[in-house]
Each structure stands twice: as structure tokens, then as C-alpha cells.
Amino acid sequence: METVKTEQFQERQIELAGWPVRLTSYRVGNQYVVQADNVSPGACLARFSAPTLEEAESQAISKARHLLGKTQRHAVA
Amino acid sequence: MAAQYAHPEVLVETDWLAGKLSDPSLRIVEVDVDTAAYNLGHIPGAVTWNWTTQLADTVRRDILPREQLESLLSQSGVKPETTIILYGDSNNWFAAWAFWQLKIYGHKDVRLLNGGRKKWIAEGRDLTQEVPSYPATQYKAKEPDLSLRAFLPHVQDAVGKGAAQLVDVRSPQEFSGEILAPPGLPETCQRGGHIPGARNIPWGKVCNEDGTFKSIDDLKALYGAEGINGSKPVIAYCRIGERSSHTWFALKYLLGFDNTVNYDGSWTEWGNLVGAPVERGAAKAAGAR
Numbered sequence: 001m002e003t004v005k006t007e008q009f010q011e012r013q014i015e016l017a018g019w020p021v022r023l024t025s026y027r028v029g030n031q032y033v034v035q036a037d038n039v040s041p042g043a044c045l046a047r048f049s050a051p052t053l054e055e056a057e058s059q060a061i062s063k064a065r066h067l068l069g070k071t072q073r074h075a076v077a
Numbered sequence: 078m079a080a081q082y083a084h085p086e087v088l089v090e091t092d093w094l095a096g097k098l099s100d101p102s103l104r105i106v107e108v109d110v111d112t113a114a115y116n117l118g119h120i121p122g123a124v125t126w127n128w129t130t131q132l133a134d135t136v137r138r139d140i141l142p143r144e145q146l147e148s149l150l151s152q153s154g155v156k157p158e159t160t161i162i163l164y165g166d167s168n169n170w171f172a173a174w175a176f177w178q179l180k181i182y183g184h185k186d187v188r189l190l191n192g193g194r195k196k197w198i199a200e201g202r203d204l205t206q207e208v209p210s211y212p213a214t215q216y217k218a219k220e221p222d223l224s225l226r227a228f229l230p231h232v233q234d235a236v237g238k239g240a241a242q243l244v245d246v247r248s249p250q251e252f253s254g255e256i257l258a259p260p261g262l263p264e265t266c267q268r269g270g271h272i273p274g275a276r277n278i279p280w281g282k283v284c285n286e287d288g289t290f291k292s293i294d295d296l297k298a299l300y301g302a303e304g305i306n307g308s309k310p311v312i313a314y315c316r317i318g319e320r321s322s323h324t325w326f327a328l329k330y331l332l333g334f335d336n337t338v339n340y341d342g343s344w345t346e347w348g349n350l351v352g353a354p355v356e357r358g359a360a361k362a363a364g365a366r
Binding site for chain 2: 044074077
């Protein structure tokens, strides 16, 4: 069975559209994988793989920002 | 010596699993929130179950029907004596959902990989894109044990008669009613807020940064601070019942609060009911009700 090890795992938190977002990235083979989740609960909003970390991250951030921008805040009396 | 979980046998560590990848008595199953994550690479030998299509009745709103569970396990080469090791992304969120359903249908030996997919990857362990195939079995499930599951009347009793403690495991913003669904996800209920009397203990608080479960002492402190100590039955709920299956796992198997059930109807049932009482606003301090 052909296997590959993951490398360069890292996480960092940013804010998009007013919401905290966790970016998780790692390299597997010759691809970088970047996932954006909404921290709480941690649902995956976007995940992209690309030959460079920057490209994968840019796409993940773009899609996550788009989805988070649709979230409505309601008044709580 | 550190205190032990009530049922430590339901957790396995990454080191242990790495040495057991060829063990035919195990079946490793990946269940992710991100249902395509498996295709990027998975633990060698693992199969995957899709929570949206394979761990729910796809017609009516319900858990997996018995015959479909039997089919899924048979296709995965699982026998009643197989040890099923579940793991997934996001702190084993949906792996716990699968665990709950397997216990409802009486599979004896089910375990979670402590730390899940995240810890396995963070440790730089092997992944593969090869999809394994196992000889099909003729799995026969037991009658569903619905004592692990709360239905609406049970929850109404908890509200009306104080028959159980309610633990809302959603985020504080969902609990208060500020948002109707987790950020970035579609709204699926008519009203925001929480079930009256519920305590808000977000599900992810039971995990460490590396995705592993916190120590039993930390878990006791977390829930004890909200008056949840196992002295009364507990009903865990969230939006659709999967985050709360994770909390159900922690309460029942790690803390040993045997009388804990998962209300999978959760907020998308309660928050859509006509005339149901709803509370709004941030959580109050325990004992301040």
C-alpha cells in the first residue's frame, strides 16, 4: 500500500466577516491542504489543495469569507 | 497516578493504532464533518462512512434504520466481534455520531481514536489514498436500544417536571438566539434561543488543543461548575444531535454518568415547534436561575 507522510501541520486563527476562523494547513505529497473552519462548532467551511500554501490558503479564505458573510445576527431581547 | 475515565476501553491512542494497522480483528472507519476529507488521504486500511448519506435515514428524519446499518457494516466487512475504531476530523465530532448509533444497535466493541484525524496528521503519520476492500459479511444488528436516545416527550418532561438536566452543547451565540445556526451554515429553524432550564456547555470544551479528550478531573470541573454531576439524568442536545452525541460520549463513557441520553431532535425540532417555551439570552451562572 502506497503511503505518504504529512508535513508542516499548523493551525492559526484569523477573523473573517466578524467571525473567528481556524485555518489548518499541512503538506501531503506535493500538495498543500488548507481547511477553514468556524471554530465553534468547528464545521468545515472550505478546504482546498494546491501546489503552494499561499494558493490553497487564498482559496479557502475566499470561500469561508463568502459563507460567513451570509450569517445573520438576530437581536436578543 | 491520574484518575481514570469510567470506561477507558472506549478510547485508543494514535501510537496504539499505528501498531495495529494490519490487525484483522479491527476495522478502522473515518467519519468526517468534511465528507471529502477521506479522499485527500486517510489512515491506511480505513474505510469511510458519509454521515449525510450513510448514517441517517435519507427519507424521513431519523437515525439509520436497522437494515441499512446492517448493510453498511456488512459492506465494511464488520462482524459482531469486530473492534470498530472510529476517527474523524473536528475532534471526532461525527465519529461520535457513528459511535452513538452503533451503540444503539448493540455493537459491542466500538472505540474512538483519541485526537482523531487532526492528531494523526499533526504527528506526521502515514496516510494513503488507497481505498481498501474487505470481504462482505452478513451483519445482524440487535434491536435498537432507545434508552440511549431522548425523544420529544422525554424532553418536555425534563422542562415541565424537572425530570432531567438539559445540556445545550451549542455555541453561546446559538444558545442566546443571536444566530440560528453555526456561522457560515444555513439556518434550519424558525426561532433562536434554547430550551428552558438548559445549561450551556459547548461541546468542544471537552477537548484539548490537540483534539484529545481532557482529563477526567478537568471534565468533572467543567460539568460540575454547571451543576452536572451525574446525580440526575442528563439530556444533551445541540442543533441536529451530532455535537451532542460527542458530549453524550464524554458524559457516559468518560465521566460514567450512565443515565445520559442524546436528544437528536435537538434545536431543529424544539425551535420549530408551535407553542414550545423558549428562553433567550446568554447563559446565567449556575444556581442563578
